[in-house]
Amino acid sequence: MNWSSHFSTVSIGNIPPGVNPEAYQWFQSVDTDHSGSITLKELRQALVNSNWSAFNDETCLMMISEYMFDKTRSGRMDLFGFSALWDFMQQWRALFQQYDRDRSGCISGQELHQALAQMGYNLSPQFTETLVGRFSVRGGRPGMQLDRFIQVCTQLQSMTQAFRERDTALAGNIRMSYEDFLTSAITRLM
Numbered sequence: 163m164n165w166s167s168h169f170s171t172v173s174i175g176n177i178p179p180g181v182n183p184e185a186y187q188w189f190q191s192v193d194t195d196h197s198g199s200i201t202l203k204e205l206r207q208a209l210v211n212s213n214w215s216a217f218n219d220e221t222c223l224m225m226i227s228e229y230m231f232d233k234t235r236s237g238r239m240d241l242f243g244f245s246a247l248w249d250f251m252q253q254w255r256a257l258f259q260q261y262d263r264d265r266s267g268c269i270s271g272q273e274l275h276q277a278l279a280q281m282g283y284n285l286s287p288q289f290t291e292t293l294v295g296r297f298s299v300r301g302g303r304p305g306m307q308l309d310r311f312i313q314v315c316t317q318l319q320s321m322t323q324a325f326r327e328r329d330t331a332l333a334g335n336i337r338m339s340y341e342d343f344l345t346s347a348i349t350r351l352m
């Protein structure tokens with residue numbers, strides 16, 4: 163099936179199997195030229211925090227590299243990739259709301275500490291306060307929005323995995339050369 167030629171004739175009641183109906187409607191409204199695919203710029207309009215601010219660039223790019231499924235390397239995302247991304251986002255949103263215990267719309271240092279402890283991380287309250295301080299909206303009250311929460315959790319997981327691969331004795335300490343350290347950091351920076 164030629165998706166792009168098919169797309170303009172599709173109605174709401176004709177959602178392809180496996181595609182989330184809510185994602186379908188968002189995709190329609192973001193794909194303003196009805197080309198059947200969306201660009202990074204269009205995608206950003208669909209990714210919003212609880213205060214309706216747009217996602218930051220790093221998190222957007224991270225989500226795209228994860229969900230682009232861009233077999234043609236066109237730099238665009240089709241409906242199926244977008245629907246997978248949408249489902250993934252809903253899981254993050256649910257997690258975020260669960261850990262935003264005072265329903266303030268952002269995650270405080272204390273809330274992040276509880277969240278990470280439940281995810282199995284053994285980190286000090288000082289460390290989570292530092293994280294929240296680093297990723298709070300500038301000029302706003304301290305706290306992380308959904309996009310930063312996703313970014314922090316994903317990077318923490320990735321760096322923890324890198325640490326564990328070296329910490330084979332589970333000692334909680336590793337020896338690392340300067341270049342090993344830089345390599346590990348560079349491959350995980352966005």
Ligand SMILES: [Ca+2]
Pocket residue numbers: 262263264265266267268269270273
């Ligand atoms: Ca909160």
